[in-house]
Amino acid sequence: MVAQLQRHPLAAQVAEALLQRIRAGEWPLGHRLPGETTLAARLGVGRSTLREAIRELAGKGVLDSRQGAGVFVTALDVVEDWDSVLRRADVAAVIEARIAIETEAAGLAAGRRTPSDVRTLRRALAARAPEGRSVEEHVDADMALHRVVFVAAHNEVLVELFDAFVPRVRTAMVHMLRVRPLASEEADHEAHALLVEAIARRDAPAAAAASRTHLTALKEALA
């Protein structure tokens, strides 16, 4: 309990120390690290331990070791996980970014949706109906409908972006609905029907507008 934070294995500590030195610029990008034997001796650890630390950083894409040549720096820092970035970010900022991609996706969907997309949209809309279900189920059905809009836009990057947003937005919405339920679930559902029908009749400006008004209201509610 006391040593909960200091309980890292030696190899992990060495990996952290190496990463810190790389960040500090001790070994530039593409440069070669000292040999394992010399580096292990300098750090005061066994060669196996140093090798495990190198492997850990190699798994994170920072180092790359080639037999006979040496260990080379392939990145100056670990790529931060998108999920952690969003988790750390302000909810308002996340929703604003979602407004950006979803209004565009709604407009694109209006121009590109296939008959199959329309069927899927209407089915997802029906599944979102405010029956007497749990908050999680309702939010999941809502996210599923919004995702179909992105799929109908036929842009893989936008879909991936939305998927990255889902976890963060989901928890925020669940929390909000627990504390303060919607004033009118019927009005909320009607707004979604408006969006779906705009896409169905290929009305891009209306789809984008419907998306924007709905999400802006959500942003206000979450703030």
Added chain:
Amino acid sequence: MVAQLQRHPLAAQVAEALLQRIRAGEWPLGHRLPGETTLAARLGVGRSTLREAIRELAGKGVLDSRQGAGVFVTALDVVEDWDSVLRRADVAAVIEARIAIETEAAGLAAGRRTPSDVRTLRRALAARAPEGRSVEEHVDADMALHRVVFVAAHNEVLVELFDAFVPRVRTAMVHMLRVRPLASEEADHEAHALLVEAIARRDAPAAAAASRTHLTALKEALA
């Protein structure tokens, strides 16, 4: 060449094999793997090799080993790197996603820009002037200007998104400008000046429109 495929070190091969088994569901999420000695013997490799493979997967967040307890599955797959997602995606899809976030950012910037932001924008615009420089330098100056727009929008998520887009867009633009330079660099630069001035005078619709027309033209050129 048989060795071409087995060029990876044994530890990396073991890591890949373990990941494949985890993906296949041999060890569920949170479950414990067999002991090092047992697993190493079963795979026909030394303990240190297996340990390095485990370390590599631990670096990727798939495994977590606790002394005295065992090695546990913490994720069923590696989180795909955003950069690799974009590199694999179609250029048109990437630009479309960029249009989504940048038009919104331009509109937000018009409403939130500080006097300091305006100064930075004008400085970046001047630095982007089509002097007789290399293609890379020109593209970098262009990306730097566009980034300032996101900074002026004061939304951390949008800035992070743009930064994620930069590598992919940069290479595509460099490639395009090498093959087919712009018809009129003056007109291109004038379009950027229009965007900057719209943000300076707090004209959100004009800023968004300027951003959209410019990026749509870029999308056409890259397609």
Added chain:
DNA sequence: CAGGAAGATTCCTCAGACAAGTAGAGGTGT
């Protein structure tokens, strides 16, 4: 039944040895 002690199991670290691969020095021939 609660609590603690002992044992078994597991990962962690180190050391040494040899194999496999790479890069550079140096010689050789043209």
Added chain:
DNA sequence: ACACCTCTACTTGTCTGAGGAATCTTCCTG
């Protein structure tokens, strides 16, 4: 002077054995 080859030194890759440290399980005791 240049290109090519060989050999050597160095580097990472792999295995084995040993002991230490942390954790979990079992069983004993009150």
